[in-house]
Amino acid sequence: MDSIKTRRTIRKYKQTAVDDVLLNQLLELSARTQTMGNLQLYSVVITRDEEQKRRLSPAHFGQPMVTSAPVVLTICADFNRTSEWCRQRKAAPGYDNFLSFINAASDALLFTQTFSCLAEEAGLGVCYLGTTVYQPQQIIEVLGLPRLVMPIATLTVGWPDEEPALSDRLPLASFVHEETYRDYSPADIDKYYSPKECLPENQHFVEINHKETLAQVFAEIRYTKKDNEALSQLFLDTLRKQGFLSSL
């Protein structure tokens, strides 16, 4: 799996189609991923239709990959299929609750990442859209997701038409803890974050945003408390509408 060493998010794709046989092979292999009780608590909705991509686009804030990628995959936490199986088999399903959402979302995300790794190993380029959890209600409407199905990840997939620079990462010591969690001192923060802060692209990023520090760009512009709180409420409302908070 050498592709992991040089992986980068790909946002520009060639016009070449992604072959159905290849896509299905990758999806089928991804399903080898471990899953709760071997129940496979996920579904994947494949979008190739131009009109559907156009309808999905606003939920992802119009990011151009949604309409320009040959394939968009929306991966969902799905307890609908398993619940339907129960009902057809004289069993009363009890999965309209928060823990079941966490279980299904975990299954869906593990599946998503195996797919990413396999697709990149096959030479495809992938972009993970974190926006999926921002306005899930819009995605639910466009894809017609029923109760107990919640979109949790989106991947745009295609043949790469760019080769961006590798992005930086924090050093291993910054996120690995031996035996117990060792909290971060100001000196730790300096040591772990200074290399990132010194990168010319990040210094430029701070400058064009008229901020003093890179952290301010994140906390005050990109991911603000106000937005996070509003989106938290939206997400919980949608989770309730999809039936995952019935017992609360």
Place this chain on the structure above:
Amino acid sequence: MDSIKTRRTIRKYKQTAVDDVLLNQLLELSARTQTMGNLQLYSVVITRDEEQKRRLSPAHFGQPMVTSAPVVLTICADFNRTSEWCRQRKAAPGYDNFLSFINAASDALLFTQTFSCLAEEAGLGVCYLGTTVYQPQQIIEVLGLPRLVMPIATLTVGWPDEEPALSDRLPLASFVHEETYRDYSPADIDKYYSPKECLPENQHFVEINHKETLAQVFAEIRYTKKDNEALSQLFLDTLRKQGFLSSL
């Protein structure tokens, strides 16, 4: 990444140690995984110490892998480090909310699955412990996890000392939808679930549990409504204690 084709969960490990250099290499490569705003919203606590394994064991219902595996990894959704970075850089972090938990948990789970794939490709055996989200409070105490850190996945890791049969999977058509979600008819459920229900091991499973159907074993014994509701409440209480529901 051929290892995915024959992957199986490994619960029995050789006494051979897992080399530190290899483990660190795998963890470092896993960090190439895409992450929200390149913030790497996760931490990994490595447990090798026998006493610590013994203390973690009850949170995982005493499953023997926790004490018998040479290495236990607890992967956490972590907004503590990023928030500390903000505070050290004159920025006010706004990540004590539900959306931020979802973002960090997603980062943590994607990281976890890249690690699984890489470890299996290196010949290691891995078991994913879904129990992590059942009694997170116990894990938090044993590992000393601070506010805005929540355990989300556990992997036991070691050199395989068994080769269990490959487990079955649902057919591709059962979890893939073209353009919109097509809900399941009774005939669909029969078609997709019959092969699983006909497996001798599953028929045996139904028999020893004195049930009529396999779905009943799941809904009435393994993952019951009552347990799910109690654990949902526990999980939300813990999420609140860890500071991820401050705005609600």
